[in-house]
Amino acid sequence: MGIPEPSSSARAVVTGASSGIGAALATELARRGHSLILVARRGEILQTTATRLSDEFGIDAEVRATDLSDPVATASLCDELSTREISILCNNAGIATFGALAELDPEYERAQVRLNTVAVHDLTLAVLPQMVGRGSGGILMVGSAAGNMPIPHNATYAASKAFVNSFSESLRGEVSGQGVFVTLLAPGPVRTHTPSPEEASTVDRVVPDFLWNSSEYVATLSLDALQRNKMRVVPGLLSKAMSVAGGYTPRKFTAPIVGTFYRKFGD
Numbered sequence: 439m440g441i442p443e444p445s446s447s448a449r450a451v452v453t454g455a456s457s458g459i460g461a462a463l464a465t466e467l468a469r470r471g472h473s474l475i476l477v478a479r480r481g482e483i484l485q486t487t488a489t490r491l492s493d494e495f496g497i498d499a500e501v502r503a504t505d506l507s508d509p510v511a512t513a514s515l516c517d518e519l520s521t522r523e524i525s526i527l528c529n530n531a532g533i534a535t536f537g538a539l540a541e542l543d544p545e546y547e548r549a550q551v552r553l554n555t556v557a558v559h560d561l562t563l564a565v566l567p568q569m570v571g572r573g574s575g576g577i578l579m580v581g582s583a584a585g586n587m588p589i590p591h592n593a594t595y596a597a598s599k600a601f602v603n604s605f606s607e608s609l610r611g612e613v614s615g616q617g618v619f620v621t622l623l624a625p626g627p628v629r630t631h632t633p634s635p636e637e638a639s640t641v642d643r644v645v646p647d648f649l650w651n652s653s654e655y656v657a658t659l660s661l662d663a664l665q666r667n668k669m670r671v672v673p674g675l676l677s678k679a680m681s682v683a684g685g686y687t688p689r690k691f692t693a694p695i696v697g698t699f700y701r702k703f704g705d
C-alpha cells in the first residue's frame with residue numbers, strides 16, 4: 439500500500455526540521471496534507487515552523503525538541519513514536535565534520551555517530567513494526583553521496599552515511615513486499631541557505647553554483663520518489679558523478695583523490 443492518504447490521526451515525523459532539507463521536507467509534507475511531528479534541538483524555531491505550517495495548510499503540527507545524539511532523549515522520543523500512528527518517517531537530522539580525525543573534537547565525533555547512525559536506527563526500529571503491521575508507511579533515509587566511498591578528512595561523516603545508505607537499501611529489500619516503502623536520498627551539495635561572504639565555507643567557495651541543488655527541490659524530488667517506492671534519489675550532477683565514482687572506481691584510487699579535495703574543506 440505504501441504511503442497512506444493523510445489523515446487527522448496519522449503523523450509524518452521529520453527529524454532536523456528546524457533548517458535546511460528537513461524544514462523543506464516538513465513544508466512539502468504539510469503542502470501534501472500530512473500532519474507532522476517536527477524534531478530537532480531548537481524548539482522555538484520548530485514551534486514557529488509548526489504554527490506557520492498549521493496556519494497555511496490546515497494540518498496539525500507537533501514539536502518535540504530533542505537532542506538525537508543523546509541516547510536517553512532519543513529513547514524517550516522512540517517510546518512515544520512507537521505508540522503513535524506514524525505514516526511517514528523522514529530520518530533527516532545529521533551533522534558533518536571536515537578535517538583530520540586525530541585533530542577533531544572526539545566528543546563531537548562520537549555525537550556525530552550517535553546522531554547520524556544510532557538515532558536513525560532507533561527511530562526506524564520504533565516505527566517499523568506498526569508500519570509492517572498496517573501494511574503501509576514510508577521511511578525516507580537521508581544519507582549522502584559521501585556514503586558511497588572512503589573520504590579522508592571526512593571519515594566519521596562518510597562512514598556514518600555509508601551506514602545510512604546501506605541500511606536504507608537493505609531494509610527496502612525486506613519490507614517493500616509488505617507495503618512499507620523505504621527510499622534513500624543520497625545528495626551531493628544542497629544549498630540550505632545563501633551564505634554571506636564572511637560565513638562562506640571552503641565548500642561554498644570551491645563548489646560552483648550550478649552544482650548545488652536547493653533544499654526545496656531535493657525535498658520535493660525525495661517525497662515524489664518515496665511515493666513511488668524508488669530505491670535511491672540522487673539529485674544533481676555532482677551527486678550522480680560521486681555515485682558512479684563510488685560504485686565503479688576501485689576504492690584505493692578514489693580515496694586519495696577525493697581526500698585531496700576534502701583536505702581543503704577542513705580549512
Ligand SMILES: NC(=O)c1ccc[n+]([C@@H]2O[C@H](COP(=O)([O-])OP(=O)(O)OC[C@H]3O[C@@H](n4cnc5c(N)ncnc54)[C@H](OP(=O)(O)O)[C@@H]3O)[C@@H](O)[C@H]2O)c1
Binds near residue numbers: 532628
Ligand atoms: N546540505 C548538503 O549539502 C547535504 C548533502 C548531503 C547530505 N546531507 C544530509 O542532509 C541532512 C540535512 O542536512 P542539511 O544540510 O539540511 O543540514 P542543516 O541545515 O544543518 O540542518 C541539520 C538539522 O539537523 C538538526 N540537528 C543537528 N544536530 C541535532 C541533534 N543533536 N539532535 C537533533 N537534531 C539535530 C538541526 O537542528 P537543531 O540545530 O535545531 O538541532 C537541523 O534541523 C543531513 O543528514 C545531512 O548529512 C546534506
